[in-house]
Amino acid sequence: MLDLLSRALRTCPERPALLGTTRTGAVRTRATCGDLAALADRYAAALHTRGIGRGSTVGVAVRPGPRALAVMLAVHRLGARVAVLDPGAGPDVLRARLALARPDAVLADAAAQAVAGWARPFARRARLALPDLAELGPVATVGPRLPGCAPALDADVRAVILPRPVDEDGDAVIVFTSGTTAHPRAVVHTRSSVAAGMAAVAGLVRPEAGRPVLGGTFFVLVPSLASGAPVALPSRSPRVLARQLGRLDAQATYLTPPQLRLALAQGARFTGRVWTGSAPASAGLLTRVKQAGAEEAWGVYALTELFPAAAVEQAEKAAFTGEGDLVGAPLPGVLAETDASGELLLGGPAARDRYLGEDPDPWVSTGDRARLDGGRIVLEGRHKDMVLRHAENIYPGLYEPALHVPGAELALLVGVPAGDGDERLVAVVQPGPGADRDALRAALAAPLERMGSARPDAVLLADIPLSGRSLKPDRAATARLATARLATGRLGTARLADGRVAGGRRR
Known part of the structure; x- marks a missing residue:
């Protein structure tokens, strides 16, 4: 598909490729197909002069857009692989990920370098020295540079004869998903996958x-x-x-x-x-x-x-x-x-x-x-989200869809400590904009009744915390929210499923 895209970009160079928008919503062309093809060629030439090729790893911290896509096309052409880096992950996490991927070069835009201000050695073209690890590759800036940024990736590109595009399978991308600083975990996709x-x-x-x-x-x-x-x-x-x-x-x-x-x-x-x-x-x-x-x-x-x-x-x-x-x-x-x-x-x-x-x-x-x-x-x-209550395993995902009644924007079932090694089950429901909370509570009555032995001990109407780049509901933060609300007596809309105020023991 990337090879097909490379050919398509060159077939109709004047065709709009990426569209932007103004604050009024007006649509404008950010890059044509020819712009993307030329940018990818420049980046490929610059990386080639740095020795990037089959078996190389290029760390990339570039916001989505024309430059990020051009970098991917350039790395793919050379047969190298991309390690996707998130500068917002924090220094310890990112250093651990860099140590595992061991990139031969790191490409970052100005925004990423600004976010990762703790990594200012990047801007001095110094190799990244980490404790107990070999030196990692130098950083180059993709796109406009700001004061203190590393040198531009394509600043020294001359007439470079590029090798033929690599046409064989191999590693294409590394995406970090989870893991601690001691044991980061990274997904490896091949060109074929x-x-x-x-x-x-x-x-x-x-x-x-x-x-x-x-x-x-x-x-x-x-x-x-x-x-x-x-x-x-x-x-x-x-x-x-x-x-x-x-x-x-x-x-x-x-x-x-x-x-x-x-x-x-x-x-x-x-x-x-x-x-x-x-x-x-x-x-x-x-x-x-x-x-x-x-x-x-x-x-x-x-x-x-x-x-x-x-x-x-x-x-x-x-x-x-x-x-x-x-x-x-x-x-x-x-x-x-x-x-x-x-x-x-x-x-x-x-x-x-x-x-x-x-x-x-x-x-x-x-x-x-x-x-x-x-x-x-x-x-x-x-x-991992299982709640253990009264020696019964309760899997929240089995019941949460039923809680998305009219007026409910999000709903999670979380476990909170009961103080005796057991857990309480709390339904945290986020009302939609302008929702009538009394009507929402009434609408929840029927699905709560149908939950049988998994019926929650309390229902809390509150905004559900989100986390990550995709803004997924954060279960751990939601559990902490429910625990704090019940422990401090700030019950507000928190009530036991049978209508009693939370705090007493369930009969």
Whole structure:
């Protein structure tokens, strides 16, 4: 797919490739196909002069946009691999990740270097010396430089004869997902697994040439541009994003659930088909998107280890009445099964090859409990999120979808210490904008009653903390919030499921 994109960029150099937006929502061309092709060639030449080629690793901390895409194309052409770096992760975490990936060079834009001010040795072109580790590669700036930034990546490019593009499989990208500073964990995708994932996206979204697509992820950019569809990068301002959606007339839109909720709160209207993932998407959220004009609204189930794995449209999800969260049938080529403990295992051509430093494994352990219902995947909660109450294992994901009643924007079930080694189960429900809290509590009564032995000890109406780049609901922070509210007597809207004030023992 990346090779196809490289050819497509050169076939129609004047065609708009990446679209930006003004604060009024007006659409403008940020880069043409020719601009991207020329930029990728410059970066490839600059990296080649630095000795980057097959087997090399390039650390990249560049915001999504033309330069980030050009860097990916350049590294791919040379047969090297990209290690995706997050400068906001903090010095200890990032140093541990750099030590594991051992990049031969680090590319960072000015914003990343400003965020990572603790890493100012980068700006002096000094090699990064870490405790008990060999020296790592020097840093170069991608894009405009600010005072104190490292030298520009392509500052010294002369007439460089590039080698033929590498046309063989090998490592393509390293993405860090979790792990401590002592044991960071990194997903390694090969060129073939990335290609399979992007082909799956292309088959799912079916982008048409000439019609814009809205989205900022690599898996949106490449298939869309390779199909001849210009891509608009979504504004980070919800108000401007709503205007952007109104002006763009997109054939397809990919936004995370938090982005959708914020855009809807600004009165956004949608066109074409809308896709969302990276965090749970309820049937209620997908319904609101269709009510706001979308022809179709899809929830995508994906992992860093396998993107995308399954997808479900709003109508099918809304019609599902069983327990758990329906995320759809596995996409073509995706294999799904459950092990003896009920954990969902996934495999197929788009699955990651391995974790860095570990042996290849054809199966991805998702950490999700699930069941297969007529070939469709129904999630029942994360293994690590299990709450133990009265010697009973309760998996929140099995019941949380039922709590997304009208007026509820988010809902989590979390465990809080009961003081005797046991846990209490608390339902934390975030009201939507302008929701009537009394009406919301009344709407929750029926699903709470149906939860049987998993009925929560308390219901708390409060804003749910979010975390991470995708702004996923933060269970640990939510549990701390519930614990503090119950412990300090700041009950507010917290009540036991049977209506009594929290604090007494449940009979």
